[in-house]
């Protein structure tokens with residue numbers, strides 16, 4: 043992929059989303075619950091990296107993707123820098139050079155290894171990074187057991203959700219790396235294949251929504267990233283939303299109908315990208331003896347026509363919707379529908395991130411928090427589009443209906459697909 047686009051989020055480290063609205067008015071997490079969450083999240087990350095060799099975990103396949111070792115260390119740096127250093131007076135840095143290596147994009151914190159050169163970090167070794175994780179874990183756990191303030195609890199909770207964002211990135215980045223290897227290695231051969239491959243899929247049904255003045259955005263006491271609020275009112279015209287995601291079978295019809303060769307379907311920038319990159323199908327697709335195959339975390343697999351299409355950019359999603367006589371949903375339409383009970387919408391979360399046609403922009407009255415934490419999301423509100431839902435590699439329980447993932451319109455290495463919308 044091309045894409046020397048500026049590092050998006052910390053996350054972008056390609057992460058997606060967000061830091062908390064600085065001083066929060068909500069109730070802080072219970073320290074014991076948070077200790078359990080912390081331990082689980084940290085163990086989950088280590089588990090995801092367990093199948094990887096030091097070499098697997100070191101190489102960087104493109105500037106947008108980061109090495110697994112970097113994800114392991116950066117999430118630890120986050121806890122060390124934001125939690126341990128400011129709140130434990132006698133905390134000893136594990137290595138005072140790591141701040142430069144593993145700061146992602148925090149100008150407030152200081153200079154850093156250039157993002158495209160993260161793959162040069164053959165040292166520290168994977169083993170040394172594991173020791174770094176244990177060192178910081180000990181400090182954070184001690185802090186959690188010492189009756190920390192609400193502000194510290196908020197930061198630790200944020201660090202856990204931040205690390206979950208990196209868990210997804212670790213997998214999307216490993217998939218991209220392994221897809222560059224002619225051996226097409228499987229990250230996890232035991233990953234279950236899609237249950238009913240190529241089973242016929244019923245035509246999508248469009249559900250009507252009246253719209254009106256609706257409320258969207260995060261409310262209540264649970265955790266959310268800052269960009270998910272404030273909750274606010276917005277005007278939505280009557281619309282219809284498909285009850286399921288667009289499938290690979292439908293995408294094949296788009297390909298075979300010349301979708302990638304018809305400039306009339308494409309945004310100007312999208313068509314330029316198709317030409318420049320030679321796009322003819324979703325990322326990772328190959329044609330072998332008249333069959334479509336795709337790279338997955340299980341290695342190369344035949345494309346399942348019944349499964350939701352993934353690894354398509356905003357440009358492709360928009361062109362497909364145009365071809366299908368529909369459009370992409372706005373994020374307010376998506377959220378309003380997702381929170382309406384009993385409307386029969388399927389695949390809202392857990393299959394693919396769903397492109398919306400909404401630019402990633404601040405909600406009314408949004409203000410980034412002070413200091414480093416304020417750099418989490420707000421400064422990326424330019425030139426990116428919102429995705430809703432959650433994918434098959436999003437950690438369980440991480441996303442919610444108000445969750446705003448975001449990527450530039452040409453990005454396709456995430457598990458990104460689409461749901462069609464229409465004007466009513």
Ligand SMILES: [Fe+2]
Nearest residue numbers: 052053055146
């Ligand atoms: Fe990050």
